[in-house]
Amino acid sequence: MLVVKIGGGAAIGAEAFARFAADLATLTAEGQQVVVVHGGNAEFSALSAALGMPPRMVTSASGRVTRYTDRATMDAMLMAYCGKVNKTLVGALQAAGVNAVGLSGLDGALASGRRKAVLRGTEDGKPKVLRDDHAGTIERLNLDLLRLLLGGGYLPVLTPPALGEGGVPINVDGDKLALELAVALGADGLLFFSDTPGLLRDITDEGSLVREIDAAAPEAALAAASGRMVVKVEAALGAVGRGVGRVVFADGRAERPVRRALDGEGTVVRAAGVAAETAP
């Protein structure tokens, strides 16, 4: 089982989807079971801007920056993630002969959890308490639905949001959704694709790629990491620690992106004591 997370950056659009689709068509034809999770942040931001809803960013006491998601913003998220991006990706996979089925976390309660409706922190330097936020955390997965679809020969294509109490959609992190799925499904691979060649020591220099992180000695990688990269490295270490065979951060803009990641191109995070592999 392979969990493939396709990031929602602006550089990963229709052309990249076609490359993923071609690659996944050959992999699934070889019998590989795959679950795809995708983001949609670039489309979400573009739609929000076009609708006159600029992002409201709130910084928590611990320094974490989150986007305030009121109901109108959540509707825009549903439109971008579940509407445009999910169905465009499903269409690309169908065109390549992969019988993809696109689902959000709400569908079949595939990913459900707890909503945190009150957002506290500072906005533009001023303390704020914002209500009606639609953020939340995943607490349960419906693996039965995934297994039903996989058993029927379908490739599930999943996207946030998740299902909160009272049927309310909650904004959950797509990377976290992919990670929880990979752990729950006992995946032997979890591949994170974004618009960089992998984890970079210097975010402005694609040549500063970290080739490998040994879960037994991650200190060097974490020391060199910064910002969003720290979160990703910690998540990858967590996944490997919870039984996922291998985590790779790879380039979503490349030709044959999945094959390349499986061949070890990108940043490979492997469990302690497991020899590095160069072939799938």
Next chain:
Amino acid sequence: MLVVKIGGGAAIGAEAFARFAADLATLTAEGQQVVVVHGGNAEFSALSAALGMPPRMVTSASGRVTRYTDRATMDAMLMAYCGKVNKTLVGALQAAGVNAVGLSGLDGALASGRRKAVLRGTEDGKPKVLRDDHAGTIERLNLDLLRLLLGGGYLPVLTPPALGEGGVPINVDGDKLALELAVALGADGLLFFSDTPGLLRDITDEGSLVREIDAAAPEAALAAASGRMVVKVEAALGAVGRGVGRVVFADGRAERPVRRALDGEGTVVRAAGVAAETAP
């Protein structure tokens, strides 16, 4: 098997969805299998207007008026139908304890067909040939996916668009999708809900409800019908002629909308020689 089509008019929003959800929760708990199909026209129009894409209406030689759907308009359709409306309805059903799964025609190639990319006719009185249209007609249904989900205890919630050649989404009529599904599934009931009490002789007078149409003698109903109603009556007659037990046009704004329609409130179209029923 019951196929329930929920229209996409502005009067059928979150509150109506909650009423449908409560009603469907009790029906499915009694063992009734249900497939829901929904529209989204009001949300689609509102989104298009907000994005600065007013509808371009083209009148064919035969007098049929259609909306020109270029790629940007199709993206707005995906966002409104598959994003906001589909997931809001799924959320309402989940809140009522119904394990709904929302899907478009693209997902699992649930409804696929032929794209007609060239639209000919007149726009604002001028002859036009518009290319890159995303209209089409349904040619195939994937009933296996529906049966897989129904067998697993899920309630499928379906929406246009359908899947065209090359993975391209095609705009198909939601009523037609519901009708084809009802015929293919051998449904004993097909219920069309919109923001009127049923088919009206005079569209401005809710008191002019047509209570019953006998498929053996539809002339009177067709003679009194006009515009969009003719199309609906013909579709209902076609469905009954192709084996659907009963078609009801009913009020989507009512309390207990599904129960009321099953009790015969609205316009009931029944097959020749079948006695009128007043209970499900």
